Amino acid sequence: MRCSWLPSLLPGRVQPIRTVDDPAQLIDMLYAACFVVISYLVGPRASEILHLQAGCVQRRGDGNADDAITVIVGAIFKRQAEYHGRPHEWVAPPPAVQAISVLEALSAGHRAQAVRNELWLRRRQISGATEWQQVCPGYLQITSVMRIRGLLQRFVSWLGLPHHQGKVWRLSTHQGRKTFARFAALRDGSALFALAQHLGHRERAITDHGYAGTDYRLNQEIESEILEQSVAAWEHMLAAPGLVTRRCRD
Numbered sequence: 509m510r511c512s513w514l515p516s517l518l519p520g521r522v523q524p525i526r527t528v529d530d531p532a533q534l535i536d537m538l539y540a541a542c543f544v545v546i547s548y549l550v551g552p553r554a555s556e557i558l559h560l561q562a563g564c565v566q567r568r569g570d571g572n573a574d575d576a577i578t579v580i581v582g583a584i585f586k587r588q589a590e591y592h593g594r595p596h597e598w599v600a601p602p603p604a605v606q607a608i609s610v611l612e613a614l615s616a617g618h619r620a621q622a623v624r625n626e627l628w629l630r631r632r633q634i635s636g637a638t639e640w641q642q643v644c645p646g647y648l649q650i651t652s653v654m655r656i657r658g659l660l661q662r663f664v665s666w667l668g669l670p671h672h673q674g675k676v677w678r679l680s681t682h683q684g685r686k687t688f689a690r691f692a693a694l695r696d697g698s699a700l701f702a703l704a705q706h707l708g709h710r711e712r713a714i715t716d717h718g719y720a721g722t723d724y725r726l727n728q729e730i731e732s733e734i735l736e737q738s739v740a741a742w743e744h745m746l747a748a749p750g751l752v753t754r755r756c757r758d
Contacts, residue, residue, distance in 0.1 A: 533666075538614060539628075540663035542607040543656060546580075547684025549604045551707055554653045554681035555585050559593070561625040562615070565600065565608050578605055584708040596708045622648045653681055 525531055546557050560582050569576030580600045583593030600608075611627040618629040621644055628651040631644055660679040669677045685707070692703050 535614065536659060537663055537666050538610060539630075539651075540656075540659045542611050543660070543681075544663070544679065544684060545607040546604050547681070548687055549601050549684075550580060550598045551685045551688035552580075552582065552598060553584075553685060554656060556582050556593075556596075556708075558628045558650055558653065558656070559583060559585070560608070560611070560627050562612050562619060562627060563625070564627075565605050566597075568597075578602075580604065580608065594708075598706060618644055618648050624648075626650050656681055 525534075543554075543557060546552065547554070560580065564581045566579055566581055567576050568579050578600050579597040581595070581597050584596045585593040608627070615627045615629055619625060619627075622629055629648045630651050631646045632649050657680070660681070664677060664679055671677065689703060689707060692706075
């Protein structure tokens with residue numbers, strides 16, 4: 509089946525949409541991109557991302573715009589006996605908020621049809637996407653972690669990511685969470701307790717050993733990072749024209 513030629517405006521390129529398979533591919537890639545953004549910039553587990561619901565982005569504060577923060581409201585399921593999990597909130601940067609907005613738009617039809625609020629409702633056991641159809645044929649359910657894994661590998665190929673150490677770079681469902689945790693720990697080693705709260709760990713030791721690394725290794729990395737930043741700052745200062753002129757006069 510072929511349809512009218514339509515341009516797909518993507519960063520750095522224009523891709524023609526010639527068949528119904530093309531928008532299905534692009535919708536799948538949108539879902540994958542949203543997962544990556546939320547995973548790397550917020551740090552929830554895959555199960556926590558996949559159970560987010562429409563309207564999960566909320567503001568917290570005392571009414572002062574300067575003090576208010578944006579959070580993503582969801583639930584933590586790991587080691588929780590309750591079916592609905594333990595309520596939790598993650599601080600969310602603007603790109604993650606935008607990703608949620610995209611998911612809300614993508615899932616609007618499916619949510620209305622299923623009379624449910626989850627953002628990852630999709631038809632099971634089907635290749636392609638049905639979001640563009642007015643009525644989705646088949647049963648709608650929350651996307652599985654296994655399906656997301658396959659979607660991420662397709663996303664890698666679609667992006668054409670460069671090889672790393674001679675091998676194809678592979679995106680995984682837990683990679684973003686660990687990357688987020690280590691980045692936050694390296695930026696401020698004194699904030700591990702806040703990081704543990706953000707990730708939903710009941711004990712900081714889980715954050716130290718499971719995500720940020722052991723205290724000894726983490727301290728080494730932090731000290732190395734501080735040293736590199738200090739050297740760069742000194743080099744920049746010594747190269748400043750004003751400083752060179754003053755030294756010459758002295």
